[in-house]
Amino acid sequence: MMILTIASSKGGPGKTTMAELIVCSLASEGVNVIALDADPTGGLSRWATRLYEGPTFACHHEADEARLAHLIHRVAQEADVVVVDTAGFGNRAATVAMTAADAVLIPMVPGEGDVTEAARTVELVAGVASAARREIPSRVVLNRVRSSTALSRHAAAEAGPLPKLEAGLSDLVAYGEMGFSGRMPTGKAGAEAAALIAELRTIGFLPAAVDNTTSVKTKYVKTTRLGR
Amino acid sequence: MKGLKSTRQAPAASPNEMLRIAGAAAPQQPSAIARTNGAEKSAMLSVRLTEATLDALADYALQQGTTQRRVIAEALAFRGIEVAGRDLEDRPPPRRRGSNRS
Numbered sequence: 001m002m003i004l005t006i007a008s009s010k011g012g013p014g015k016t017t018m019a020e021l022i023v024c025s026l027a028s029e030g031v032n033v034i035a036l037d038a039d040p041t042g043g044l045s046r047w048a049t050r051l052y053e054g055p056t057f058a059c060h061h062e063a064d065e066a067r068l069a070h071l072i073h074r075v076a077q078e079a080d081v082v083v084v085d086t087a088g089f090g091n092r093a094a095t096v097a098m099t100a101a102d103a104v105l106i107p108m109v110p111g112e113g114d115v116t117e118a119a120r121t122v123e124l125v126a127g128v129a130s131a132a133r134r135e136i137p138s139r140v141v142l143n144r145v146r147s148s149t150a151l152s153r154h155a156a157a158e159a160g161p162l163p164k165l166e167a168g169l170s171d172l173v174a175y176g177e178m179g180f181s182g183r184m185p186t187g188k189a190g191a192e193a194a195a196l197i198a199e200l201r202t203i204g205f206l207p208a209a210v211d212n213t214t215s216v217k218t219k220y221v222k223t224t225r226l227g228r
Numbered sequence: 229m230k231g232l233k234s235t236r237q238a239p240a241a242s243p244n245e246m247l248r249i250a251g252a253a254a255p256q257q258p259s260a261i262a263r264t265n266g267a268e269k270s271a272m273l274s275v276r277l278t279e280a281t282l283d284a285l286a287d288y289a290l291q292q293g294t295t296q297r298r299v300i301a302e303a304l305a306f307r308g309i310e311v312a313g314r315d316l317e318d319r320p321p322p323r324r325r326g327s328n329r330s
Contacts, residue, residue: 040261063260065250066313069243070305091260095250100241128253132241 002207003072003082004200005101009124010117011088013107014143016043017175019085021193022200023048024184026081027057029209034079035059038068038097039087051182065092072100081206090124098128103205104138110145110155122162139205141196142168165203167196243302244294244318259313294318 004022006015019035026033035057037044045061060075062068075082084101086094098104104125108118118140129136140162145152147170156164169175174189184190200206241249250257289296301315 038260064313065259066243066247066316067305067311069246070302070316072246073243074306087260090254090257092250092254092257093260095254095257096246099246099249099253124254128249131249131253 001076001080001082002102002205003076003084003100004103004105004205005084005086005094005097006105006107007086007094007098007121007125008088008106008108008117009090009094009121010114013088013109013114013118014169014175015039015088015107016047016085017179018105018107018141018143018169018196019044019083020047020052020178021169021175021184022197022206023057023059023083024052024054024178025193025197026083026206027055028184030055031209032078032080033057034075034082036068036071036075036082036084036097037061038063038084038093041087044085047179047182051180053182054184063087063093065096068093069096069100072097076100095124095128098125098136099132101136104136105200105205106138106140107143108140108155108159109143110149110152112155112158115155115158118159119162137163137203137205139163139165139203141165144169144171146171165196165199167192167199169193169196243316247317 006019006022008015016039023033023035035044035048037048037059040063042061045059048057048059058075058079060071062071072082072084084097086097104121106118106121106125108114122138122140125136125138140159142152142156142159142164145156145168147153169192170188172185172189172192174185174187178185178189185193197206201208285296285299289299292299295318298316298318301311305311305316
């Protein structure tokens with residue numbers, strides 16, 4: 001069992017998109033994955049309930065930190081992988097999700113504010129790891145990258161000291177379309193998502209898959225009620 | 229279903245431990261959700277149980293260093309009953325039944 005928390009103290013870097021891609025990819029492989037939506041806006045759970053089309057995964061929405069802690073503790077015993085999406089500002093639920101995590105993924109789009117907040121999130125994860133007296137690795141993952149632009153290159157350079165993934169997501173409409181279609185993107189976006197999953201497995205942020213697939217379940221998304 | 233190799237080194241922390249660590253690492257952070265006055269209102273529930281059950285509850289709470297109220301709230305949450313976040317927090321110190329037992 002592994003808990004991967006997706007966090008950033010800034011809104012809009014693509015946390016929910018990243019969570020959708022990872023959960024979708026793992027579910028399509030037949031992995032027993034559970035998604036936890038700790039963002040009060042409920043973007044991930046709304047997507048999972050109303051739009052997602054693919055193999056099953058359970059999704060729970062809980063933004064109250066105390067209830068989230070209990071929920072994480074419970075679902076961690078039920079799933080092989082738990083992916084936690086968090087709200088884009090410093091809040092207790094996100095910190096609880098970091099505390100429970102085996103690893104933290106920090107999406108970052110090119111921009112001065114994004115680099116600054118990514119660095120702050122890396123520091124917060126280090127602080128949580130220190131308080132928890134265990135290692136909680138974190139990685140920044142670049143999102144909405146236009147490799148040909150000076151802005152993307154500059155942002156990547158500014159984020160140089162931060163622990164980063166090689167994989168990243170380009171500025172493709174396919175990711176936005178996924179939010180409306182509920183389907184895993186194909187083509188270049190699909191290849192990028194596959195590369196992201198592969199690297200997460202390589203560095204131990206996701207468990208290595210063992211190829212003993214029997215069947216992939218049909219769609220059934222379970223959600224719990226929204227947190228107040 | 230794919231079999232997976234677990235890479236977890238240590239067992240997951242308890243919910244109480246998660247909240248403690250999060251509070252220590254970032255004590256100034258606000259809750260992600262606004263708490264309304266209505267949600268904060270509390271009321272009493274009186275239930276009659278055998279003394280042996282109540283003693284066992286008191287012993288367990290003392291052993292865990294928490295309150296009987298929280299033990300009950302956690303049990304309800306475990307059964308899937310929606311429990312307010314405040315009821316799952318460790319607030320008043322353990323007292324009354326069993327508090328003066330060695």
